[in-house]
Amino acid sequence: MDTHIVVLAAGKGTRMKSALPKVLHRVAGLPLIDYVLAGAAALQARSTTIVIGHQAEALQCALRSRRNVTFVVQEPQLGTAHALLQAEPVLRGTTGLLILLSGDVPLLAADTLQRLVERHTSRGASATVVTAVVDDPTGYGRIVRVGEEIARIVEEKDATSAERQIREINSGIYAFAVEGVFGAVRSIAAENAQREYYLPDLVSIYRQRGLTVETITVSNPDEIRGVNSRSELAAASRIVREQKAAELMAAGVTIEDPATAYIDRDVTVGADTVIHPNVSLEGTTTIGAGCEVHSGSRIVDSHLGDRVTVFNHCVITNARLADDVAVGPFAHLRNDADVRERAKVGNFVELKKTVLGAGSKSMHLAYLGDATVGEHVNIGAGTITCNYDGVNKNRTVIEDGAFIGSDSQLIAPVTVGKGAYVGSGTTVRENVPAGALAVSAGKQRTFENWVEERKKKNRD
Ligand code: UD1
Numbered sequence: 124m125d126t127h128i129v130v131l132a133a134g135k136g137t138r139m140k141s142a143l144p145k146v147l148h149r150v151a152g153l154p155l156i157d158y159v160l161a162g163a164a165a166l167q168a169r170s171t172t173i174v175i176g177h178q179a180e181a182l183q184c185a186l187r188s189r190r191n192v193t194f195v196v197q198e199p200q201l202g203t204a205h206a207l208l209q210a211e212p213v214l215r216g217t218t219g220l221l222i223l224l225s226g227d228v229p230l231l232a233a234d235t236l237q238r239l240v241e242r243h244t245s246r247g248a249s250a251t252v253v254t255a256v257v258d259d260p261t262g263y264g265r266i267v268r269v270g271e272e273i274a275r276i277v278e279e280k281d282a283t284s285a286e287r288q289i290r291e292i293n294s295g296i297y298a299f300a301v302e303g304v305f306g307a308v309r310s311i312a313a314e315n316a317q318r319e320y321y322l323p324d325l326v327s328i329y330r331q332r333g334l335t336v337e338t339i340t341v342s343n344p345d346e347i348r349g350v351n352s353r354s355e356l357a358a359a360s361r362i363v364r365e366q367k368a369a370e371l372m373a374a375g376v377t378i379e380d381p382a383t384a385y386i387d388r389d390v391t392v393g394a395d396t397v398i399h400p401n402v403s404l405e406g407t408t409t410i411g412a413g414c415e416v417h418s419g420s421r422i423v424d425s426h427l428g429d430r431v432t433v434f435n436h437c438v439i440t441n442a443r444l445a446d447d448v449a450v451g452p453f454a455h456l457r458n459d460a461d462v463r464e465r466a467k468v469g470n471f472v473e474l475k476k477t478v479l480g481a482g483s484k485s486m487h488l489a490y491l492g493d494a495t496v497g498e499h500v501n502i503g504a505g506t507i508t509c510n511y512d513g514v515n516k517n518r519t520v521i522e523d524g525a526f527i528g529s530d531s532q533l534i535a536p537v538t539v540g541k542g543a544y545v546g547s548g549t550t551v552r553e554n555v556p557a558g559a560l561a562v563s564a565g566k567q568r569t570f571e572n573w574v575e576e577r578k579k580k581n582r583d
């Protein structure tokens with residue numbers, strides 16, 4: 124049987140109070156809609172349709188790289204039933220199963236969707252609703268049962284005080300038989316507190332027609348949390364992060380304080396790595412085994428080998444750190460920084476588009492930008508590659524075994540040859556051949572008794 128997915132994402136998301144479409148807000152680093160589409164992908168659907176409306180252009184633009192997704196626009200947004208109707212032209216003439224997902228319900232487990240499909244098909248249902256029993260049902264539609272069977276769903280704003288006591292809620296996720304669903308949805312009226320066309324009204328319509336409506340109830344209510352406000356967004360992030368931390372710990376990673384480990388879903392961390400408090404590991408970051416990441420560091424889209432130490436307060440984005448590297452505290456590695464085996468980067472050092480060769484060191488206060496540094500090079504404190512001439516970025520090459528004295532400036536493009544020495548305080552404007560010494564500071568001048576003489580002059 125064919126499966127078709129429809130995702131509702133046209134609503135305004137009023138309670139977010141945001142200029143950004145709600146489903147683009149990030150839960151633990153990823154947009155809400157990414158979670159929903161990832162869950163949907165597991166169903167290997169024949170079609171996926173996203174109903175957009177409010178800020179449709181921004182949303183379509185953000186999702187333009189998605190293949191096999193059809194957008195339909197709901198304008199104006201008259202409620203969830205009206206939203207589903209917009210998908211009718213896409214699904215006309217198809218049969219099978221329609222899975223309706225909500226763009227703002229990110230945590231649904233793939234096996235719940237699987238269970239939904241199984242229940243729906245095995246019972247030959249016309250509709251199946253995913254429900255949950257929660258402690259605080261505030262804001263959700265309530266499942267009204269007669270005997271065992273679902274009779275209807277009542278929205279909080281339309282519920283009697285007795286109905287508000289019901290703790291079984293509607294997740295907003297359903298399976299429908301495609302056949303007949305649009306006709307039935309068209310018969311939904313907007314006779315309710317919000318003057319909206321409510322999709323949950325389909326339940327009572329089907330029941331009155333004697334059609335089978337089933338439910339499945341998730342055991343973990345977190346799965347069906349909707350995100351309608353910033354605090355619900357934070358709550359969803361917390362759940363994803365707790366889950367991620369638990370997975371990593373189960374796989375042998377030490378996380379000193381899971382509550383302050385901000386590790387995005389797609390990050391990988393090897394066994395026996397220790398993550399100290401207040402560390403953010405983001406995007407596509409991969410971290411090897413036996414590493415230690417000290418507190419206050421943020422690592423984004425970067426790759427760390429094994430036994431790497433990141434001392435406190437480093438910012439590492441789009442960088443590569445090979446095995447046995449140590450960086451920080453307070454290092455900034457960005458934009459293709461490539462630190463090779465056993466190299467060391469110390470405090471207040473910035474690397475950009477720079478290779479720091481195996482065993483090389485830059486321990487204090489340096490800027491290495493657009494540079495290729497060979498192996499076993501020593502970069503003295505305060506070294507700066509002057510890579511920008513006001514128009515172009517130019518490269519600095521420092522060959523194996525070279526020694527750059529403290530407080531030197533290398534005016535790129537320039538090369539310091541193999542094993543060469545650059546004296547402290549040198550401004551290197553010309554290439555330094557292998558094995559040479561370059562110095563540029565003038566001879567020191569010393570004025571004896573200068574301090575005493577100046578004092579005397581001031582007194583006179
Ligand atoms: C909805 C359900 C409620 C359920 C809850 C679960 C209705 C009437 N109520 O309430 O029973 O407990 O979800 O989270 O369906 N949308 C559109 N077009 C519209 C209106 C909404 O595309 O005209 C989209 C929204 O962008 C959102 C989803 O539908 O992704 C749900 O809408 P929302 O307004 O958040 O409904 P809830 O009040 O949460």
Ligand code: CA
Pocket residue numbers: 227349350351
């Ligand atoms: Ca909602």
